[in-house]
Amino acid sequence: MTTDSSQAATAPTAHRRSALRTLLKDPQAVISASLLLVVVLLGLLTPLLTDHGANAVDLDAVNAGVGEHGYLLGGDKSGRDIFTRLLHSINTSVVSALIGASIALAIGVTFGLVGGYFGRRVRGVTEWVFSLIMTFPGLLLLIVLMPVTKGDFRATMVVFGVLLSPGIYRLVRNLVVGVKNELYVDAARVSGLPDRRILRRHVFTVVRGPVVIATAFLAGSSIAVQSGLAFLGVGESTVPSFGAMISEGFGNLYQEPLQFLWPSLSLGMITAALVLLGNSLRDALEGGRPKPVKITAPERRPDAGTAGHTVTGLLTVEDLALAYPTPSGDLKEVVSGVTLAVEAGETVGLVGESGSGKTQTAFAVLGVLPAEAVVTRGSIRLDGRELLGLRESELRAVRGTSIAYVPQEPMSNLDPSCTVGAQLVEGVRAAAESPMSRKEARDTVLALLRKVGIPDPARTFRSYPHQISGGMAQRVLIAGAVASRPLLLIADEPTTALDVTVQAEILDLLRDLQKELNMAVLLVTHNFGVVADICDRVAVMQNGTVVETGDTEDLFREPRHPYTRMLLDSILDEDTLRADPAATVDALGTELR
Numbered sequence: 001m002t003t004d005s006s007q008a009a010t011a012p013t014a015h016r017r018s019a020l021r022t023l024l025k026d027p028q029a030v031i032s033a034s035l036l037l038v039v040v041l042l043g044l045l046t047p048l049l050t051d052h053g054a055n056a057v058d059l060d061a062v063n064a065g066v067g068e069h070g071y072l073l074g075g076d077k078s079g080r081d082i083f084t085r086l087l088h089s090i091n092t093s094v095v096s097a098l099i100g101a102s103i104a105l106a107i108g109v110t111f112g113l114v115g116g117y118f119g120r121r122v123r124g125v126t127e128w129v130f131s132l133i134m135t136f137p138g139l140l141l142l143i144v145l146m147p148v149t150k151g152d153f154r155a156t157m158v159v160f161g162v163l164l165s166p167g168i169y170r171l172v173r174n175l176v177v178g179v180k181n182e183l184y185v186d187a188a189r190v191s192g193l194p195d196r197r198i199l200r201r202h203v204f205t206v207v208r209g210p211v212v213i214a215t216a217f218l219a220g221s222s223i224a225v226q227s228g229l230a231f232l233g234v235g236e237s238t239v240p241s242f243g244a245m246i247s248e249g250f251g252n253l254y255q256e257p258l259q260f261l262w263p264s265l266s267l268g269m270i271t272a273a274l275v276l277l278g279n280s281l282r283d284a285l286e287g288g289r290p291k292p293v294k295i296t297a298p299e300r301r302p303d304a305g306t307a308g309h310t311v312t313g314l315l316t317v318e319d320l321a322l323a324y325p326t327p328s329g330d331l332k333e334v335v336s337g338v339t340l341a342v343e344a345g346e347t348v349g350l351v352g353e354s355g356s357g358k359t360q361t362a363f364a365v366l367g368v369l370p371a372e373a374v375v376t377r378g379s380i381r382l383d384g385r386e387l388l389g390l391r392e393s394e395l396r397a398v399r400g401t402s403i404a405y406v407p408q409e410p411m412s413n414l415d416p417s418c419t420v421g422a423q424l425v426e427g428v429r430a431a432a433e434s435p436m437s438r439k440e441a442r443d444t445v446l447a448l449l450r451k452v453g454i455p456d457p458a459r460t461f462r463s464y465p466h467q468i469s470g471g472m473a474q475r476v477l478i479a480g481a482v483a484s485r486p487l488l489l490i491a492d493e494p495t496t497a498l499d500v501t502v503q504a505e506i507l508d509l510l511r512d513l514q515k516e517l518n519m520a521v522l523l524v525t526h527n528f529g530v531v532a533d534i535c536d537r538v539a540v541m542q543n544g545t546v547v548e549t550g551d552t553e554d555l556f557r558e559p560r561h562p563y564t565r566m567l568l569d570s571i572l573d574e575d576t577l578r579a580d581p582a583a584t585v586d587a588l589g590t591e592l593r
Contacts, residue, residue, distance in 0.1 A: 022284040029280035032273040039270055043090035052081040054088040054240040063256050076245070076259050077252045086266055088240035093223045093270060096157045100222025101215055103161025108168025109211060113199050115169065116176025123173075130166040138163045139225070143234055151236045153226055160225055164218055171214060172207050179206045216278030220271045227267055242267040313341030314520045315365065315488050320378030322360055322369070322544075331374055335360050335544045338378070342488065347514065347521040349531040349552070351567070352541035358524045361541070362490050365522070366405055367395040383487060401431050404481035408493035410473035414465035421445060421461035424480050431484040448479040452509055471502035478509060485517050492524040507534050528571055532556060540564045 023029040042049065052071075057079045061068065064075035072083040115126035141163070142156055149155035179185065185202050223242075229235055230243030237244070242263045249260030320338040323331035335357040342348045350358045363369050365380055367387060380387045382402060387395070399405070407413045415423055424445040429436050436444075442461075449457035452475040460468060460476065468476070474494065481489060491510065495503035511534055514521055523535060531538055531552060538555050540548045540563065548561040559565045 023280060026280050026284065028276050029284070032276040032280065035269060035273045036277065039090055039266075039273075040094060042087055043094055046084075046087040046091065049087060050081065050084045052084045054080070054085050055238055056080065056084075063252070063259075066258070073262055074256075074258065076248055077256070078248075082245075082259065082262055085240045085245055086242075086262060089242045089245060089263065089266070090270075092153065092239060092241050093226065093267075096153060096226040097219035097222045099154055099157040100161045100164060100225075101218035103158055104164035104168050104218050105211065105215065107162060107165035109172050109207065111165075112169045112172025113176055113203065113207070116173040117180050117195065117199055117203060126169070126173075130169045133163065134166045136163060139228070142225070142229060143232075146234055151234070153229075153235055153239060153241070156229065156235065157222055157226060160222060164221065168211070168214060168218070171210055175207050175210060176203055179203055213278055213282045216274050216281060220274035220278075223267070223274075224271055313346075314344045314383055315342040315522065316379070316381045317341070317361065317365065318379045318381075320361065320364060320380065321376045322357075322364060323374045323376050325372055325374075331376070333376065333544060335364070338541070338544075338546050340539045340546060340549060342520040342522050344487070344520050345514065345518045346537065347511075347523055347535045349523045349525060349535035349538045350541060351525055351528065351531055351538060353526060353567075356541040357544040358526075358541055359492055360544075362492055362522065362524050365488075366399060366403060366490060367392075368399075401484045402487045404484065404486035404489045406474075406477055406481050406489065406491040406494045408496055410470055410477050411465060413477060414473060416465050418464075419461070420463050420465065420468065420476050424448070424461075424476065424483070427480050428483045444483065445479070448483055449476070452476075452479045452482075452513075453505070454479075471499075471505065474502075474506055475509065478506070478513070482513050482517060482519075486519060488520045488522065489514070490522045490524070493526075494523070495527070495530060496525075503530070504533075510534065528556075528568065540567070 023033070050072075058069060058075065059079050061071055061075035061081075062079040063077055064071050064079075066072070066074045068074060071081045073086070074082055076082055076085070111126050111130070115123045138160070142159060145156075145159055149159065180203065185198060227241060227243030227246070230239075230241035231247045232243075233247065235241075245263035246260060246267070249256075249263060253260050317338055317340050320335060321333055322335040323333045326332050338357070338361055340348065340350070350361065352358050360369070360373075364375065365382075365387070367390065369375075375388055378388070382398070387398065390398070414420065421442065425438060425441040428441045428444050428448075429438070432441070446457045446461060449460055454460050454472060454475055460472065465473060478494075489510075494510070495506050507530065510521065513519065521534075523530070525531060535552050538548075538550060538552050539546050540555075540561065542563045548555065548559065548564045550560075555564065556568065559568055
């Protein structure tokens with residue numbers, strides 16, 4: 001089949017919501033941010049909202065009730081206005097949060113970038129310094145340093161910010177270590193960019209999101225510690241603080257419980273709002289990616305190649321479209337209008353160049369697309385059941401039982417820290433319909449290893465992945481995949497990493513297992529030799545679309561689409577000679593024409 005080139009233009013436009021728009025649509029974020037904004041405004045407007053001083057005493061207003069003596073929330077046991085002290089306590093908390101969080105971020109981010117990006121010596125020094133800081137007992141150290149800070153809560157928060165910095169350092173360092181060897185960072189180095197610019201433009205962008213999230217929790221920690229010290233009576237007694245008010249209210253709890261309630265509620269709301277806002281920021285910056293569109297029925301268009309008939313089969317994919325967000329926030333389709341079907345007992349080859357969308361289509365069927373992927377339209381049905389829109393728990397029940405997967409790189413898909421047998425036993429027990437003992441699972445695994453042609457199943461069972469060959473590892477993965485007798489097996493380049501003789505053995509094994517279990521097989525490959533050997537039908541993909549489908553023999557004999565003909569013409573055989581001119585190389589290895 002062919003696909004109209006105008007299909008992408010007529011596809012429904014979808015946009016990725018920015019983090020800010022995501023936050024604005026999150027009730028938790030809106031409520032918590034609004035509450036914090038109101039609290040900060042109340043603190044800033046303190047001179048306009050009250051005529052009383054924070055420490056002004058009126059002996060006639062001792063333990064005054066709500067609204068008495070001009071005190072909105074009453075007076076405390078010293079005759080001071082509770083409302084006024086709450087407003088001033090807000091300012092104390094805001095200053096504490098700003099100082100503590102700023103110091104922690106300035107130190108942690110700076111040294112995290114340096115320690116993560118530069119060599120082992122620099123990292124060793126920074127690790128030692130921050131590990132030393134982490135050994136200090138934080139609260140005790142703050143109390144011991146009171147003579148140095150003279151009880152000034154601002155100086156105390158500076159010290160506390162230093163004590164908070166190791167957590168930010170480790171967060172940033174780990175992120176930088178993970179990104180510094182990326183190809184785009186290497187390309188920036190090769191282009192001559194200085195380290196300072198690379199850190200600012202290429203590395204800090206990765207760190208920025210998690211740091212923003214951590215800031216909310218740093219602010220909450222600073223407020224909590226300052227209030228805790230004030231509750232203990234450590235610091236200046238003239239500075240209004242939620243902690244000091246709670247301590248005084250606690251001492252007067254049985255006479256005037258409201259004196260304890262007001263500062264406790266205020267402190268609780270502020271810290272809770274910061275925690276909730278931090279969670280919302282995390283969801284927006286890390287988890288708030290575009291969500292797949294819930295598909296109720298596949299859209300069918302005349303240009304999708306499905307007009308007039310319905311695709312049938314054990315597996316049916318209809319008009320599937322996948323997109324990913326671009327840096328500008330728009331969505332770019334990488335798979336567009338894919339339609340194919342696989343019958344029980346049939347092998348369908350999905351072929352095309354790298355980047356044509358083969359693996360993305362297979363991952364969509366498996367339900368393991370990256371979190372940022374967006375399904376803009378389409379339908380995927382297995383044995384009549386719609387897979388798009390299923391919850392993760394429902395997909396887990398399908399994967400490994402009804403659908404199995406054989407990956408491209410066998411060695412990288414086996415855990416090097418566990419034996420082969422332990423990994424297979426775990427998978428067999430998880431896929432079992434009824435509870436299975438470890439001994440039963442072991443016997444089942446040994447039988448499977450024998451079935452897939454492993455000569456010494458017991459030895460392989462006890463071996464670690466590095467102790468077996470690549471072909472043996474692929475047989476192990478196939479054994480694990482067919483353990484649950486799946487309806488559909490998706491094999492993604494299952495022979496690419498193997499030599500020619502082992503490739504033939506693996507293909508024979510897949511053919512025998514398919515015949516025995518009557519499985520449907522979707523084979524993702526770019527190797528037409530594999531297609532000719534094992535596939536009944538072929539679907540050819542180009543730029544995210546299926547441009548041609550047909551029986552294998554017919555497609556090889558009479559390819560209809562120019563792209564299919566180009567792929568087949570690129571296969572070398574004994575009758576094809578290279579016609580490009582010979583190249584001349586000088587003594588330095590430079591090619592001359």
